[in-house]
Amino acid sequence: MVLAAGRGERMRPLTLKTPKPLLAVGGKPLLAHHLERLAAGGIREVVINLSWLGEQIEAYCGDGGAWGLSLLYSREPEPLETAGGIVQALPLLGDAPFLVVNGDVFMDYDVPALAARAADLVPAGAHLLLAENPDHHPGGDFALRGERVAGPAPGEATVTFTGTALYHPAFFAGLAPGARPLRPLFEAAMAAGRLSGERHGGRWVDVGTPERLAALDASLREEAARG
Template sequence: MKAMILAAGRGERMRPLTDRTPKPLLEAGGKPLIVWHLERLAAAGFREIVINHAHLGEQIEAALGNGEKWGLTLYYSPEPPGALETAGGIARALPLLGDAPFLVVNGDVYCDVDFARFSRSTVPDAEKCPAGGARLLFVANPAHHAGGDFALAGDRVVPAGSGQTLTYAGIGVFSPTMFAAVPPGQALKLRPLLDAAIAAGTLQGERHAGRWVDVGTPQRLAELDAELRNA
């Protein structure tokens, strides 16, 4: 299974830190946020990783190179200024991702999930990801997003209000066909595709009880940095 790390965001809430450094290269615990993902993906057996970028993207390519440092092969999917949002960025990268389900990880989160659970060869693709849909990782709602995103009915994702709401962790396995209708180069958020998958019954999810941080502000970055350095 291939993986994609989303690294194209401008990081407005992280300014002024992101004025000169792309958010995935901001450090916590002595290493860039994106490197935590690369190390965990490599340890889980992933070998091919696609990284999209826009704002200061040349810094990301210069810092990570071809990935051999981690035993990985990195491919880059540059986007125009302003980027293409999540769904648009994934759609643009489909030629690099192939025809099988792939893992997507937000570059600005920290999570201790075992990525191997998504890629084990003994698990059929149909169990990793519904045909034409996705299987998402959810966490308890953080204080800054108390309303959550969706609810779970078993492993089926249902609209918020249908049960206890949870927050999408920015990690999931997606079918490439979910993005097939997105016009090339069009900016598109992920939420409309997720809502359509709910309606079609092709969106599944599971809850992660471990550590997860949406590193969206300088304060949360500083708190995570202190936590990791003192671990």
């Protein structure tokens, strides 16, 4: 599942007429980078949730055939936040563990390696990709003790959740439809020992401001020019 329903309010005015996942870096939309990576990694079925200017995303992606994918859409009249959006999309996602990525970040995650971890998920568990804390989020989100994700103790090193994770469908079992954030679910899973994670050693950019978008675009174009 690719999360693409947010309003992108921190990116205004760029997102007043363009949904954030369709903002371009390196000559193509952020969302296109994700779809290319997923397809290259062996994924064939993808669900995209839509809300703010979602018709533009559907018009751009179509049925997914341009990437060799089969796309389904979960439409939200108003953004349901991350957990709420996943809960609504569960009927489209099936009974097996599934991968979720944020459509408004740039990330070079290893799709086959991450998908292979699905067999290791504990019942009703989740497995997170975590990155070194960026400058704009120095406090991080969690501690990583081996592969166990935990709330950090005072003075303990922290890492930041990239938004990319594997989930067992039962992780969301029993949740009523509606807007709902992920963090309380993570807190409950940590307490129950159902939240694992690993460090992502590659590139991850949270494209949260026009300045970070421009910097990433310039970097990708420079890399492409060097070949």
